[in-house]
Amino acid sequence: MTEPLLQVEGLITELGETARPLRVVDGLDLTIRSGETFALLGESGCGKSMAALSLMRLLPPGGRILSGRVRLGGTDLLHLTEAEMRSVRGGRMAMIFQEPQTSLNPVLSVGVQIAEALHVHGEGSDGRNRRRVVELLRAVGIPDPEQRADEYPHQLSGGMKQRVMIAMALAGDPGLLIADEPTTALDVTIQAQVLSLLGDLRRETGMAVLLITHDLGVVAETADRLAVMYAGQIVETATVSEFFAGPAHPYGRMLMESLPSAEKRRGRLATIPGRVPPLDRVFSGCRFADRCASVMPLCRERIPEWIGLGAGRGVRCHLWSEGEASHPGPARNAAEPESGASERPSGSVGEIGSPLLKAVDLKVHFPIQRGLFRRVVGHVRAVDGVSLDLSLGRTLALVGESGCGKTTVGKAILQLIAPTSGQVLYLGRNLAGLGHRAMRPYRKDLQIVFQDPYASMNPRMLVGDVVGEGLQALGIEWTRAVRERRVADLLELVGMDPESARRYPHEFSGGQRQRICIARALAVEPRIIVCDEPTSALDVSVQAQILNLLKDLQSRLGLAYLFITHNISVVSYLAHEVAVMYLGRVVERGGVEEILTDPRHPYTRALLSAVPVVDPEKRRVVIRLEGDMPSPSNPPRGCHFHPRCPEATSRCSEGYPPEVRLGASRYVSCLHLD
Structure with a gap:
């Protein structure tokens, strides 16, 4: 078997004050070989992007790597000086970020920005660099590359901006490309083009791709192997075919059960209760225990060890140790009949379908x-x-x-x-x-729920005032006490604690904010x-x-x-x-x-x-x-x-x-x- 291109062992990364740090990456182990696509899968807040930034040594202020090894082709990146690391970034290892608009300089043409990457890696004269810029833009499928090289980021579509980012990453002929949610904000047609492009480049150049995503469909169609990350730790590794045939960890199973499809139309989607735990605490048991449908007393008492399942597959779960069941039980709420489906709508006019x-x-x-x-x-x-x-x-x-x-x-x-x-x-x-x-x-x-819940709420208003504002503005309810009772009922209706009314929007997760926006829309019936x-x-x-x-x-x-x-x-x-x-x-x-x-x-x-x-x-x-x-x-x-x-x-x-x-x-x- 060939030597791994990238080998990560025991990587630990922290953010924030040393008195109470956030351990965003805790004992990360990864192995990626040349020519393969390796997917890092998990929810927001699990540490996927921080793991990638740790590999690139591009952590935000206050971030630090405490221990571990990151070997790229035999070189331990954690022992390099910053000057030496600059030659590795974009050269041997490159990264494309989730939002290309914020990663590109709005006052420089895309050709100049790609040429800057070529200059850093010593490609040659300005004339040669210009030809290479055009070649790179053509390689990533941008039509009329000679003209596009002189255009600015705002003149390009989202798919083209992502292609420019890929061209910049390829300027140094990297052996490893880290793609952090490269298609999250793209339409499915543009997403298909970008994923196809990455696949073609991987086959033509032998480049390895570390794909960071929470889209299970993208993983299933593009990756060779994957790792599931939860609360800063890898909880499962497997080939893509093994994982989708049957995830070993309850977290992976519940993610699969959460996927919407036509077959689940008459039932409810499985949900994972709660949220990813805060990473500023010391864990004494399994990090997923509070959300797991298969939790046992042992899960809260002892930290699960890594268990090898053979042929590069492994899992971090007590269900696979000490003679316990060899496979997790069914996920909670899986495709149960829809509650209330036959109830007649209250306060409606006419029959359903009118x-x-x-x-x-x-x-x-x-x-x-x-x-x-x-x-x-x-x-x-x-x-x-x-x-x-x-x-x-x-x-x-x-x-x-x-x-x-x-x-x-x-x-x-x-x-x-x-x-x-x-x-x-x-x-x-x-x-x-x-x-x-x-x-x-x-x-x-006639009400609306906007795409970005945080941007659609006044950050200076309490949630109770956000939800109840329409009641007052439309003259439905002027009395504050009655409004507060109505807001409490609405928050309970959308699955929120009525006490949430006394908090501000920034104190909630994205899903909770969207629930608050739905409650606001429902307030005026x-x-x-x-x-x-x-x-x-x-x-x-x-x-x-x-x-x-x-x-x-x-x-x-x-x-x-x-x-x-x-x-x-x-x-x-x-x-x-x-x-x-x-x-x-x-x-x-x-x-x-x-x-x-x-x-x-x-x-x-x-x-x-x-x-x-x-x-x-x-x-x-x-x-x-x-x-x-x-x-x-x-x-x-x-x-x-x-x-x-x-x-x-x-x-x-x-x-x-x-x-x-x-x-x-x-x-x-x-x-x-x-």
Whole structure:
């Protein structure tokens, strides 16, 4: 067997004051070989990113490595000086970060930034560096690299910025590439391109990849081996096939059970109670014991030792020692029947499925202004003729790539953005064009849950005031004592302690903040809630909690959801109908089962093929879409999708295809349905 490229032994990293430090990495052991993709899996707060920064010796102020060995090709990186380490970073080992926008310098062109990396590693003259920059941009699949090299980060899409980061990382021909959540903020089509690119580069150069992620689908499709990290420790290592055939540690099992899917539609997702424990304490037992469905008295009394299971597989769990059961028991809450599913919604109007809101040919065009007198020289056609129906007790999922206009549709329906034209009919009344005062009586019925819960709350307000603000603002309840009782009931309804009302937003986790935002939306007893990517930034376990909550509330209260997302697995679990958007228009809509099992529009097929899935039998052949979505300020003639469509013909550029009805609620806009 060949010598490992990277070997980590007993790595311990701490943050903060020495009197009460946070031990974010505690005894890390890893082995990565050349040419393989090794995934580091776990929830936020488990120490994955800190482990990567420790390997690169890029810890934040107050961070320190206490002990351990990090050997890269025979060199112990922890014994190198900072000057010596600079030649290793970007040369023998490189890293791409989770958010490319914050990692790129906004005042330098991308070509200059890549050339800077080449200069650090002594590539040669400016002319040679320019040629090498173009070669690197072409290698990572950026079209027209000569022109793109002179552009600035803000002129590139999210997928292109991530490709530029990969080009910068490849400038020094590294043997190991650390990719920290490289696709978390990307659409599934761009994610598929980036993952395919990393795979191609790995095969062509023999480079190893350390992939840090919490996306089990990405791990299943791209990695060779994995390690599951929890509370600063590795709790399981295995090959990808072994892990997905049956995780050895209860934590891995519960992560798997938390994944949403179509098969779990009629049940509840398994959830992991509690949260990752604080790392400023001394543990006397298993770190997962308080959240584990298979906990034993021994788990709280003794720290579990590492147990080898053969052929590079191991686990840190008492269930595998001292003659205990050789496999963890079933996860808690696994796919149990949905509680309250048959309850009649309280306070609803009409029967389940009766229409509440209808958007007809909705358009939102933003003017492009130039010159001293701000003359209008064009329009951004963010939404360009969208028609949708929302029904009582039903969920309509709006899916598509970033920039297609999904969020703008939601805001236009709520009149948070004034539509340019079209109708928004709520119980027969057209809301489009209503002024602020005329719209006020409808605000209580139409609410929104934003993508970023922290940014949507005033950090200076107590949670109780955040949740109860709508009650006072809309004149529903003026008495403070009654408001406080109502807020306590709402917090309890979304699974929060009523005492949370006396705390500030920054004192809660991401999942708890999202629950608070849902409580705020529910405070005024709405009938429709627009959910704008409410789970996109959450771990799979927290996502399961939010999805269970939304489903329970819909069952009990008869709520209608417009669920804006690009997570198809969430759509398959939660939605009843689906509308697929591309460049401001809906290209296909219908029932969730018929859309997901028999997509008819080429864009829908490409979108679904790019979704990473755990089960290899359910994977589709990925349909590669060339380039990025065109600008909504200058959409292509004819079908907007035809420049990227693998099935396009000359007819597709002649005119936009009409909407064709294929069933009772199935509509597709395509000329090649046959």
